[in-house]
Amino acid sequence: MFDKRNGLSSTTVERINDSIESATGLPNNAYVNPDFFELERECLFSKTWTCIGQACTIPDPGDARPVSFMGMPLVMIRDKQGTVRVFHNVCSHRGNQLIKEKCQLKGVIRCPYHSWTYGFDGELRGTPHIGGPGEHDIKGFDRKSNGLKPVRSAVWMDLVFVNVSEKAPDFEQHIAKLEERLFRLASAEDFSRLRPAVSYGVLELELQANWKLCLENNLESYHLPWVHPDLNSYSKLEDHYHFYGGTLFAGQGTHTYDLDKGNGAPLPLFPDWPGKLAEYPTLFPNVFLGAQCDHMWSIVIEPVAHNRTRERLQIYYLDEGADNDNYEGSRKAQLEAWTKVFNEDIGVVEGMQRGRQSPGFSGGVFSPAMDKPTHHFNKWVANTLAGILDAEG
Ligand code: FES
Numbered sequence: 001m002f003d004k005r006n007g008l009s010s011t012t013v014e015r016i017n018d019s020i021e022s023a024t025g026l027p028n029n030a031y032v033n034p035d036f037f038e039l040e041r042e043c044l045f046s047k048t049w050t051c052i053g054q055a056c057t058i059p060d061p062g063d064a065r066p067v068s069f070m071g072m073p074l075v076m077i078r079d080k081q082g083t084v085r086v087f088h089n090v091c092s093h094r095g096n097q098l099i100k101e102k103c104q105l106k107g108v109i110r111c112p113y114h115s116w117t118y119g120f121d122g123e124l125r126g127t128p129h130i131g132g133p134g135e136h137d138i139k140g141f142d143r144k145s146n147g148l149k150p151v152r153s154a155v156w157m158d159l160v161f162v163n164v165s166e167k168a169p170d171f172e173q174h175i176a177k178l179e180e181r182l183f184r185l186a187s188a189e190d191f192s193r194l195r196p197a198v199s200y201g202v203l204e205l206e207l208q209a210n211w212k213l214c215l216e217n218n219l220e221s222y223h224l225p226w227v228h229p230d231l232n233s234y235s236k237l238e239d240h241y242h243f244y245g246g247t248l249f250a251g252q253g254t255h256t257y258d259l260d261k262g263n264g265a266p267l268p269l270f271p272d273w274p275g276k277l278a279e280y281p282t283l284f285p286n287v288f289l290g291a292q293c294d295h296m297w298s299i300v301i302e303p304v305a306h307n308r309t310r311e312r313l314q315i316y317y318l319d320e321g322a323d324n325d326n327y328e329g330s331r332k333a334q335l336e337a338w339t340k341v342f343n344e345d346i347g348v349v350e351g352m353q354r355g356r357q358s359p360g361f362s363g364g365v366f367s368p369a370m371d372k373p374t375h376h377f378n379k380w381v382a383n384t385l386a387g388i389l390d391a392e393g
């Protein structure tokens with residue numbers, strides 16, 4: 001039953017929290033109901049640190065990009081010092097949306113309606129004719145309190161995060177457990193050598209499915225033999241393992257990452273990487289990471305509607321691996337390999353969305369051996385919405 005307060009009845013939450021052998025997953029309602037999607041925006045995404053995009057999409061000072069945070073208009077701007085700032089994308093005058101598409105700002109942010117202007121720090125600068133023709137100032141009008149409204153933000157591994165509620169713990173504290181996991185593979189210093197690929201670095205997908213199904217599919221390796229037969233030929237089901245990071249992440253890893261990259265020069269490697277290990281954490285609520293000895297990628301999951309999700313993959317290489325022409329063949333092969341894998345997933349993710357219109361399904365069951373991270377994620381969603389777990393605010 002749909003409970004307006006938390007979207008899930010207490011009986012449903014109890015069934016999800018059962019041991020994996022007898023638990024069921026989230027009900028269909030959580031995937032097909034637009035009201036539930038709205039509830040998630042307020043009670044999951046707004047309360048924690050949510051990713052709104054990769055910082056490399058606004059590389060130069062003055063670059064601005066509008067972002068829809070599940071319908072809430074935000075804008076990412078790189079200021080003159082190179083710092084990424086996030087604001088509510090709305091003019092303080094009559095509430096016009098300020099930035100409509102990705103652009104290079106010339107010194108100020110100008111509202112297209114009555115031409116009020118704001119600095120990159122959000123400060124209100126110009127209010128033309130506010131006091132009547134030719135009068136650009138007005139007595140008693142407080143510019144300071146009418147600037148753009150900033151959104152609490154942080155940049156980590158090129159990912160821009162926001163905390164809309166402003167009540168989550170500091171980002172450093174929030175992300176510490178994932179850093180601990182990644183820095184077993186390579187040092188923070190080595191990770192900081194990663195740069196976005198200048199060619200063959202991006203893949204954008206749109207899926208007719210709820211965002212949670214994208215996460216659930218990414219969390220398990222159970223589907224490998226049937227959905228990714230090529231990948232499974234060298235990175236087999238039995239080579240995979242699962243891991244958990246409490247309320248922050250869960251994921252899978254493999255011991256047999258394949259280094260063969262077509263005809264290109266071998267890409268620069270992380271020093272001291274542990275063998276052929278590769279790890280794929282899903283950071284809640286909306287980032288996938290892929291960490292391999294010669295590259296890393298992130299995928300930002302953008303929930304567009306209850307049944308529509310966009311994904312943007314960005315690949316990063318160490319040092320000149322990202323931009324030197326000698327590596328172009330390897331970069332091309334790498335992107336082609338990942339494009340194949342992520343395209344193979346679309347059919348089953350969209351199939352699960354269609355399946356959730358069926359009265360013959362109500363949460364399903366989990367394989368105790370293979371679906372543990374999926375169950376972990378279902379519990380995180382249910383318990384956070386039910387207020388049992390704190391979504392950090
Ligand atoms: S709404 Fe922006 S200047 Fe009037």
Ligand SMILES: [Fe+2]
Pocket residue numbers: 217218223227228341345
């Ligand atoms: Fe997959």
